[in-house]
Amino acid sequence: MLPVSSELTRSTPVVEYVIGKRQYRSLLEVTSTSTIRGVKKKIEDKIDKPMRYKFYVKILLTWSFRQLTWTGLQENRSLDDYGVRNGDTVRAILTRTSVTRELALDESSPWRKDVSEISDRDTGDWPRRLLHIPTMKSLTWRPGNRYGGKEGPEYEAPEYAALSYTWGKYRDETAEPISIGETEWPVPRIEPTHFTVHDFRRVINRIRRYSGTDFLWLDVACVNQGPDSDEGRLEVGRQAAIFRRAEKTYIWFTTLSEKDWPKSADPDYLQQNIGLFEKILNDPWFGSVWTLQEAYIPAYSYVLDRAGSKLPEISGCGDGTSFKTFTRTCTWLNHYSDTPRVSAARDVVPLLRKSGILAIDSGNPFILYGAAARRRATNKNDRIYGIQQIFGFQLGNTAPNKQTQQYDVNELEIQFTQELLKNYPVGSQMHVFAGSPNFGRGWHANEFSELPDKLPARFIDIFEEILRLDIRRSQNQDQQNRRGLSHLQCLCKFEPRQTESYILGHFSGQMCAFPDLLEAVPESSKVELLVALDYHKDSEVLADLESSVKYLEENTRRYISLYTHDRRRVVSNPGGFAFGKRLKNRHKCRLAVLKLGVHTRSRERSHDVSTFIGLMLMQESGYWRRLGFCLWRVWHPVEDYDKIQWTEEEGYFT
Structure with missing residues (x-):
């Protein structure tokens, strides 16, 4: 393979062009306003050859590990018209030409x-x-x-x-x-x-x-x-x-025919035809671990019924192929389940969660392990092998030079979670546990991991953007965003460490008392706080946290939001009192927040907005127990509050 040209700044889109079929590659820097005709001309100037061959483009949206392909592009349209943003890679593929015969291959080339x-x-x-x-x-x-x-x-x-x-x-x-x-x-x-x-x-x-x-x-x-x-x-x-x-x-889908496929995402139609989704989600395809990865990676896939007929898009879901509109409709059903208009959706919510379809539609790869663990794999190792490549991992005996070695699922899980923590320290903690993991398994995503799927509207965009930027950051990619320059900085250090009996997550970074943060937010109109708590069965501390945050949410309205696995069981505390002091006095254990990272969005005509991501921890018996995570969005540094003292600390969390 001929060498790729020198590294570019990646502050603009980049065109990787491939001439012919021999993988002759080079890179060109363009702008998002460049037209398709302009891209062709740049390549033509570079190779000093006339354009006499087929030209098509693949847009590689590397932040989500997905690929979009368009053919028949209009030459007068810009890259921006086709969704290309700064930092994206455009692969231009040129075929049907004699140019490839004139490109000499180096003698050392693998070809x-x-x-x-x-x-x-x-x-x-x-x-x-x-x-x-x-x-x-x-x-x-x-x-x-x-x-x-x-x-x-x-x-x-x-x-x-x-x-x-x-x-x-x-x-x-x-x-x-x-x-x-x-x-x-x-x-x-x-x-x-x-x-x-x-x-x-x-x-x-x-x-x-x-x-x-x-x-x-x-x-x-x-x-x-x-x-x-x-x-x-x-x-x-x-x-x-x-x-x-x-x-x-x-x-x-080997059990379906066209009559089993939903036609519309209209709420009234869904209410009357909820049985279609039950039948689809019970198809054997949803029981395989491997299909999670195969469905997540391509941006668009087409659904075939048993006879091989291509099923149509579901109307009312916007543009997309049959599978994309299906996943989008399933996400809507999950949201509709709390409304009387589509009350029947409640019957399929357990299937939606078990199937992994919500994880696929979310674009959040970090909760796919929970979805994989809920599927019944013939070989338990497939829970890891079936999703590892979404993150760019080759673990166990799929790694080069490891083919002859044998691994059990516990060894593979350790490899997988260690790589997650090392490569994605922020995004891999932005999930909640819908069940109680055993000691030593709470520092990483596991079979109980779920996405907070009913977040307040003001937090949805920023939540998704933080996840995307953590993926880009881990791959040393530019973090330019279509809304302006966005940047994600990791503020802590994580690594798995072997203790006497367990492998635990070790952290070092800045911590503050969570009650201090909870008290400080309502005092300012410049701070918004989201608290997402893990499931608890008999935890008095978490019960108090839930009820305290819920009370503040109901009385401060726009400043504090609470997410739990089951909001219906949360009862707010009556009366107005200092929650921070109450939590400190009632519970002698330390409740703290570890700063994971900060997301900053620069704006030309207004102040920068920073969103901090924190891991909520409770200290007990020399270890820290994970309670959930939180986000707080600020228009000035929250560290300036006198009540909040940040200290450098380290420890183990489970």
Whole structure:
């Protein structure tokens, strides 16, 4: 691969252009107002060749690990018109030209290596195999991003689609085999009640028609299914990159027909047809851990019913494919569940949470582990392997040079949570526990983790922006935002440490007494506070916290907001009294807030606004117990209050 040009400032969009199919790459700096025609001209000037070939663009929104693809772009439209913002990457792909033949490859390029010497670094984000639909053969990757069988033609960097479906729980060695040529492993046989060979072939052929491509990535044809296959384990560790590169992705619900699909997101329609959502969410696809990752990574996926028919978008949900409009409707149902107009939605809320559909729609990757743990995996290790690539991790035996080692789910969870804490110290703590984790498991996301999904409107945008910026910060990406220059700074240090009996989270940073913060906020019109508390069963401290914050919320209105897993059980304290003093006097333990980070949004015509993120902790028996997290938005430094004293501290939290 030829070297990429020097690093750019990333204060503007960046164009990565790929000429032909040999991965000749370079970078160009543009502006969000640049037109598509202008981008073409810049590339033309760079390579000193006329534009005589197909040109299309992929917008890589790296903050959410997702990819948007547009074809047939209008040349007079700007990048901004297509949603490109500062810091985003635009991949311009140019094909059907003789230019590639004139670009010399360096002798040390991996594209000159023999096939047997190719490593994952050489293949990049290309799959090791692709299914050629016309011949139903599994074709192997070769240098130059070519795919070809032992006999017959080679295909240079073909466009391909990807299919997300589930079959692992439905093996049946007596069933009719699925015939796929040139695989080095026996293709799994599937119970015909789940899908038949005829169903399988029909879906594949319809994807070919819908996508306009002859190539498809699906696991039984493209991942070595041998139990001891190193190649298979490595390919499993690259699944996210494969789905990102796919031109189109499809989701196959094997129990549905078109009549089972909702037509509208209108509340009255939803009230009358809530049973459709119960049937959809009980489809086996929602029981697989792997499908969480496959659904989350692509920005848009199309839903297919059992017959392979492409299901339509749900009206009233804005633009999007069938799956995007479905996830959006499910999120609305969750919100509607508190309203009498769609009271029937309450019946599906447990299914919405269990299925992980709310996590997928939220765009928040940090709660996917909780969703994965609630799905029943055939192999418990898949709870980690099935979602790790969303974060760019390759753990356990999917990591290079680790294929022969064996790991249990506890070892994998430790690896996963350690990487989360190290790479995403702010975002990975912005969740609440809907259950009580065991000692030593509260310092990281786990099966009880959920997103605060009914936040006050004034906190929703800032909450989502903090999560996006933490991802960008961890990847050393520019943090420019469409509303202005936004920046997220981490203010503490986290690391997992082995104690005598447990691995615990160790922190160091600034702390203050939470009662002091709680008392200070109502005294100023320049501060807003959100408190999100974890679930408690018999905790007197958390019960007092809930009722105190709720009372202040009801009496200060705009300044304090409370989120708990179940608001209906919170009773506010009567009367007006100094809550901070009451909490201090009634509970001898320390209630504190650790500053995780600060989000700053610069505005040209007004004062900067800072939002601090804090981890709420309670000290007991030499350790700190997590109680939840909080956000406080300020128009001047909250540290200026005389009542609040910030001190440098360190310790372990569980």
